[in-house]
Amino acid sequence: MPTDTQFRPNSQTTDFGKRPAADVIIVGGGIAGLVAALRLSTSCQVLLLNKGGFGEGASSLWAQGGISAAIGDDDSPELHAADTIRAAAGTADPQIIGILTSRAPDCIASLQEWGVDFDTEDDGSPALGREAAHSRNRILHIGGDSTGRGLMETLCAAVRKQPTITIRDHCVAEELIVHHNRIVGLYCRDLKTADTPAEALFAPAVILATGGIGGLFEVTTNPSECTGEGLGMAARAGILLADLEFVQFHPTAMNVGITPAPLATEALRGEGATLINDRGERFMVKVHENAELAPRDIVARAVWREIHAGRQVFLDCRTAIGTNFESRFPTVYQLCRNAGLDPARMPIPVAPAAHYHMGGIATDRNGRTSMQGLWACGEVASTGIHGANRLASNSLLEGVVFGAAAADDICRHLAKRYENADRSDRGSSILAPHPLPASRFRCYDAKISTLTLARLRQLMSANVGVVRQQESLMATLHELDGLIAQIGDKSAMAANMLLAARLITEAALQRCESRGGHFREDYPTPNPTMRHRSFMRLNDDIAKRSPQVIA
Incomplete structure (x- = not known):
């Protein structure tokens, strides 16, 4: 990644160009967007747009289970890849999976360099847990079940320290600007003045890291900001999309009448918690040889069938975790207590909820989309890693690995773009439609x-x-x-x-x-x-x- 000079836009422009807002515009402040911003910050001017406040509204913040990496003595990237392929039900891309799992240990090390403090055993070694469909203990956690929050808080702090990253909160992108079959920028609005005309922002590179689609469903574990708008924007621009039919429904969202539905993390089942119906029957043993640790789609359908047969479903943690619940899983414990439940003494009512989209904007190994000027990473992208069914705790890892990959590719792209330009001309203008049409939308507000x-x-x-x-x-x-x-x-x-x-x-x-x-x-x-x-x-x-x- 070039570090000898920064690609700084200046005030020069032409009748046929627009001054760029930055070298790179990133839409979305979840883990993928934050990692991309940090990687870019050593050589680029970055503008980071957040639909909510900085560090808020991203699914990454809510992730409880952890982040996977083959760093145990009995593990390897090849075993991690095999588990990922097996869970993906036949449609995953083995080459992309190999990139993910082989880079995972180094990405964990990079996170630690940025200040992330993963849980450890008494001897100081990493505390590795196991989740459904993993053949080895390879899940790293922060604060038990607060991994997403721990990652986000650390990465947000690191981003705030970078003078080359400008953050705009409560600013929503609504349409990509296409010129000569290239993305040259986007229209956005400040949500505090959302009825005013949209603002056009230009950049040589745009990254969509807008997250998932949970908000399209009535019951979801996703924050309210995850509404599939990045997918809609990309579609309007003619970008190639992939695997849109594959939506993962988490089998154990807490069924307590709260929206979004609080998540009873998969790690609970990894520790031995069982699924029972209101007759006290442990029904998963008849469904799959791995019972509660079967792939998520199988567990979700089994729970759905119980509910549609008129039975309630519960996650029973009383024997496996019991009085250790509060110390082992403080986030879930507090969510239960807020709902009037004591999970150490009472089973938790659960139901399936829209949780993760395996589909999205089709990208290659570098986060490139089908149109020049646009990259995508995180849940809005479809890399081919997850196939038809995502393996637990691979989503945070994908955000880190391919957020970094997109950033590194953009740095190479910008270095080549500016290779023969004088320092004063770098980023001087972006070719754009002339005259520039207004955004097609009257307002953003719903x-x-x-x-x-x-x-x-x-x-x-x-x-x-x-x-x-x-x-x-x-x-x-x-x-x-x-x-x-x-x-x-x-x-x-x-x-x-x-x-x-x-x-x-x-x-x-x-x-x-x-x-x-x-x-x-x-x-x-x-x-x-x-x-x-x-x-x-x-x-x-x-x-x-x-x-x-x-x-």
Whole structure:
């Protein structure tokens, strides 16, 4: 990564160009965005846009389980890769997985250099836990079940110290700017003045790290900021998307009437907690040889079937964890106490909830998308690592590994771009549409569409959730098209959410089989001819909302 000089934009511009806001604009302040910003900060001017306050609103902050890395004496990157491939149900990219698992130990070391303090054993060695579908203990934690918060607090502190990183809070991106088949910037709005015209920002490189899609569903473990808007923006720009049908539903969200649903981490089952129904039956032993430690999609469907049969489901931690609950899992313990439960003495009511999107913007090993000028990392990206079903605790790792990879690739790209330029000319202008059109959206705010968004979430949970089938998927597409026409260009938030939801539903309809997180009741088994990734982009006539499916 070049460090001899910084790529600093100056005031020069031309009639055909726009002054860049920075060398790199990063949209999203979760772990992937923060790692990318830190890697870039030694040689680039970075503008970091956050939908909420800095360090708030990212799924990374809520991650309880941990971050995986093969650093144990009995472990190896090859074993970690094999577990990841096995969980992915046949559609993962083994080469990308190899990159992830081989870089994991060095990424853990980098996090420690930035100040991250992982839990240790009494002898000072890393405390390694195990979660579902892992064959070795390889999960690192911070404060027991506060890994996400620990990572975010440390990385946010490191970012704040960097003079080359400018942070804009409560600033939301709503549309990418395309010029000559290249992303040259984006439109954004300050949420405190969201009814004012959108602001155009330009940069030689844009990174989308906007997170997932949980907010498209009625029951989710994701923060309210995770609404699939990055996916919608990319689709409108004609960017290639991948594996949109694969949504992971966490089997043990706490069913206590709180939105977003608090998560009862997978680590509880890793410590021996069991799933029981209201008859006291431990039903997972009849479902899978690994019982509660089966892959998440299998556990989620088993829990869903119990609930739809009229039974309640509970996570019973009384024997396995008991009185050690508060010290071992302080975050979950406090969540339970806030809901009036004592998990050391009472089983925790649980239900499946939208948790993670394996699909997203198609990217390569360097985070590059199908259009020059745009990179993506974190949950909004689809690297091919997770296939049809993500292995527990690989998401934080992916954010670190590929946030760094995107940053390093951009540094190489900018170094080449500025190679023959005088220092005073570096970053002087960006070619942009002339004259620059206004953003297509009148405003960002969703107040005008509260009922529309409530209906969207109902539709997605009922028909594009844990169990799907053709008739309900087609009905959902029809109703979504009506909602899209109704919203039009009135609300950027609603329009991008609706488009993301429509694309996910279309992808679910196109995959006529069951695989990983995608289960079709009318096609309940895997189809060997569909053991591959799926790709999709919008046609040129975006108004038709018709996706082009590229198998």
